[in-house]
Amino acid sequence: MTKHNPENERIKRAYFSYLKEAKRHSEPTVDAAAKAFSRFEEWNQHKSFKAFHHEQAIAFKRHLTEQTSQR
Amino acid sequence: MRKRRPNYRLVKIHRNYTVEEIARLFGAHKNTVRQWIKSGLKTLDRRRPLLVHGSDLSAFLCDRKQKNKRPCKPGEFYCLRCRAPKQPDGDMADYLPITERLGNLEGICPECGAMIYRRASLAKLAQIRGKLDITFREAMGRVSEREEPSLNSDLSQR
Numbered sequence: 001m002t003k004h005n006p007e008n009e010r011i012k013r014a015y016f017s018y019l020k021e022a023k024r025h026s027e028p029t030v031d032a033a034a035k036a037f038s039r040f041e042e043w044n045q046h047k048s049f050k051a052f053h054h055e056q057a058i059a060f061k062r063h064l065t066e067q068t069s070q071r
Numbered sequence: 072m073r074k075r076r077p078n079y080r081l082v083k084i085h086r087n088y089t090v091e092e093i094a095r096l097f098g099a100h101k102n103t104v105r106q107w108i109k110s111g112l113k114t115l116d117r118r119r120p121l122l123v124h125g126s127d128l129s130a131f132l133c134d135r136k137q138k139n140k141r142p143c144k145p146g147e148f149y150c151l152r153c154r155a156p157k158q159p160d161g162d163m164a165d166y167l168p169i170t171e172r173l174g175n176l177e178g179i180c181p182e183c184g185a186m187i188y189r190r191a192s193l194a195k196l197a198q199i200r201g202k203l204d205i206t207f208r209e210a211m212g213r214v215s216e217r218e219e220p221s222l223n224s225d226l227s228q229r
Contacts, residue, residue, distance in 0.1 A: 004124050006115040009087050013122070016086070034085035 005046040012037055079132035084125045087115065093123065107131065146201020148187035150180040157187060159203065166191070166207045176205070 012034070019025045019033060041047075043060055077097040082088075090108070094101045108114060108121065112131045115122045143149055147156040148164075159178025168174040176189045176199070191199050 004115055006118070006122070009115050009122060009124065010118075013087055031083060031085070034083070038085045 082129040086125045087122045148189040152185045
């Protein structure tokens, strides 16, 4: 079952539009950012971005380094 | 140009879309997309502008595409009138050869009484037939030769 956090989706949407229009990033670059966000949110169990704390980022980085590559 | 069936692979599953963006992506009208939402496409929440998550949209369109398909099981023919696979009436079908190895199976729809057909090759007939009782009809004979050829000839009248 897919789960989304509507508030987060709206924040992400504004950020992607910033990347595209203000920073003039290409579509694949924005896609890569979107994919990274979704990976973070999946790990984070779709907690609100308003509850973000820098410890979360550190823990996520540790989680990433512990991942084995997919076959 | 607008495609009759929107290609769900164009949707990005990590992004979200407004109604207008979806309409532009597929070249469809905005009201078409609103109709999809009415018929079960999930939105993120009730707030405006309505946002649809890419993974939901992709799954919705993929599901709709699958729903249109009516694959026939062994022993079933597709009835064009009922728009569904049907077991022929009395579990009987005729095999009408087209070539040496290929032919049509012909039966009657049990509900509407229309003729239903299924293309079948002789090699795969065992898989296709299921429990059907198949009679092999011979191909229609060609226009037969007369014993006494007609003496009327347009050429000789000139």
